[in-house]
Amino acid sequence: MAKKKKKKELLAFPRVVERPEDCLGCGYPLEGIPAPGLCPECGLPFEHGLSGLQIAGVAKKSAGPTWRRAVWIVIAIVAFLYGNLIAILFINSPIIALVILAALIAGVVGMALTSPSKKGVGSEFFTFVQGGFSRWPVGADPSAREFRAWDGVNPGVVLKPVSRVWASMSVVQFDERGKREVLLSGGFRCQRDDLPMVQGGLIRLMRGESIADDHELIERLNNLHDPEFTSV
Numbered sequence: 001m002a003k004k005k006k007k008k009e010l011l012a013f014p015r016v017v018e019r020p021e022d023c024l025g026c027g028y029p030l031e032g033i034p035a036p037g038l039c040p041e042c043g044l045p046f047e048h049g050l051s052g053l054q055i056a057g058v059a060k061k062s063a064g065p066t067w068r069r070a071v072w073i074v075i076a077i078v079a080f081l082y083g084n085l086i087a088i089l090f091i092n093s094p095i096i097a098l099v100i101l102a103a104l105i106a107g108v109v110g111m112a113l114t115s116p117s118k119k120g121v122g123s124e125f126f127t128f129v130q131g132g133f134s135r136w137p138v139g140a141d142p143s144a145r146e147f148r149a150w151d152g153v154n155p156g157v158v159l160k161p162v163s164r165v166w167a168s169m170s171v172v173q174f175d176e177r178g179k180r181e182v183l184l185s186g187g188f189r190c191q192r193d194d195l196p197m198v199q200g201g202l203i204r205l206m207r208g209e210s211i212a213d214d215h216e217l218i219e220r221l222n223n224l225h226d227p228e229f230t231s232v
């Protein structure tokens with residue numbers, strides 16, 4: 001397994017996971033607390049046994065703040081204007097020209113250094129449970145977890161094949177007035193043929209049903225083979 005990892009850093013296929021060691025909501029360590037139970041820190045319930053469906057993927061919109069997009073747009077506009085006016089600027093006031101250049105470089109470097117996706121090319125874990133789903137960047141501290149409860153009406157998920165082992169995922173819910181809200185949109189590794197099974201498991205969790213006793217589903221989901229390693 002270690003060899004595989006070194007060779008190619010692939011995202012894991014979806015799988016059914018046990019109650020997490022740390023709370024899915026706040027990252028509080030739950031070791032020693034019997035399941036089912038409630039997190040003593042934030043009150044989020046957790047189940048017994050294999051109760052969550054974990055998907056590793058890349059979200060279109062990462063968990064980071066939305067102001068970043070605005071900052072990138074400002075940098076792009078300034079860079080565009082600067083590129084067009086650079087000759088005039090340098091002739092008239094070379095100091096201002098240099099200051100703007102320095103500010104542009106500082107802006108780009110600063111944004112790159114603070115990028116939330118600098119580790120692991122932005123891949124995240126999405127863990128779906130009966131009450132909602134938690135997400136966190138791969139390799140992040142448990143305190144980075146963000147939990148989103150199913151608080152709308154009729155949450156749903158649409159999975160579509162993109163390639164042989166890559167699929168898109170869209171998790172939505174509706175408010176009382178029927179307004180659609182996209183909770184999660186992104187891509188993950190999963191074979192085309194396995195998508196209906198993953199979707200079925202997700203929908204059951206969204207309805208508040210447990211999958212912990214569905215041994216067939218767990219057995220099948222946790223033995224998804226990887227064609228890149230098994231086929232010739």
Ligand SMILES: [Zn+2]
Pocket residue numbers: 023024025026027028039040041042043044
């Ligand atoms: Zn908690």
